Amino acid sequence: MTPTLEAPATPARADVPLWRPALTLFVVLSLVTGLAYPLLVTGLAQTLFPREANGSLVERDGQVVGSALIGQQFSDAGHFWVRPSATAPMANNAANSAGSNLAPTAPALVEAVQARVLALRAADPGNTAPVPVDLVTTSASGLDPHISRAAADYQVARVARVRGLPLATVQSLVEQHAEGRWLGLIGEARVNVLALNLALADTYGAAR
Numbered sequence: 001m002t003p004t005l006e007a008p009a010t011p012a013r014a015d016v017p018l019w020r021p022a023l024t025l026f027v028v029l030s031l032v033t034g035l036a037y038p039l040l041v042t043g044l045a046q047t048l049f050p051r052e053a054n055g056s057l058v059e060r061d062g063q064v065v066g067s068a069l070i071g072q073q074f075s076d077a078g079h080f081w082v083r084p085s086a087t088a089p090m091a092n093n094a095a096n097s098a099g100s101n102l103a104p105t106a107p108a109l110v111e112a113v114q115a116r117v118l119a120l121r122a123a124d125p126g127n128t129a130p131v132p133v134d135l136v137t138t139s140a141s142g143l144d145p146h147i148s149r150a151a152a153d154y155q156v157a158r159v160a161r162v163r164g165l166p167l168a169t170v171q172s173l174v175e176q177h178a179e180g181r182w183l184g185l186i187g188e189a190r191v192n193v194l195a196l197n198l199a200l201a202d203t204y205g206a207a208r
Helices: 019-048 107-123 149-163 167-176 193-204
Strands: 057-060 063-067 146-148 190-192
Touching: 057 193, 063 193, 146 149, 149 167, 149 190, 149 193, 167 193, 190 193
Parallel strands: none
Antiparallel strands: 057 063, 146 190
16 A cells, blocks of 8 residues: 655745734733723723722711721720731731731730730720730731621720710610621621721710
8 A cells, every 4th residue: 555645734934924913912912801801890890889899988978087898997995996907007008908927926926915905904994804816916918897796895895984875875886787797607797897986976976
């Protein structure tokens, strides 16, 4: 049997510029991924979720006072305190989300936790309950807007005493702003600190 011989592959023509298909592909992909896709996603977000797409901003009297997604520091005893933040150059800096990156046995972490415990005890000397861990430790983001129910309940007596309110009144306000687990399964019960403090101010005025 005579073997069949295949014709050799035709070599690429030297006169065909190879940069044209590469440039065409670059332009097409740039238009799709750099222009069309961002415009589509932005348009859908602004149409379907305008508040979330614009930062979940919280307003009072026409002024932006914060975001429901970003923690905000409160230092006076008449407000609920948010979780500590390790962001720099200031706490809860949304432009520099970061944790402390300290090991559990790091002396600096131990000292920081001890100092936070002392600050909580000093603000509420009569409270001998165990301090919830999220009130003395930072998170990986440093931007947590929520605290645990335990952390909110721990502060109820202090806030009520400083504001001259019945304990049950402040506890009821915490209950109203408590958020459960997502779908009843994911996450933990929590309270948005900014929303809770704004409710205090709206209902009972500024802290004394």
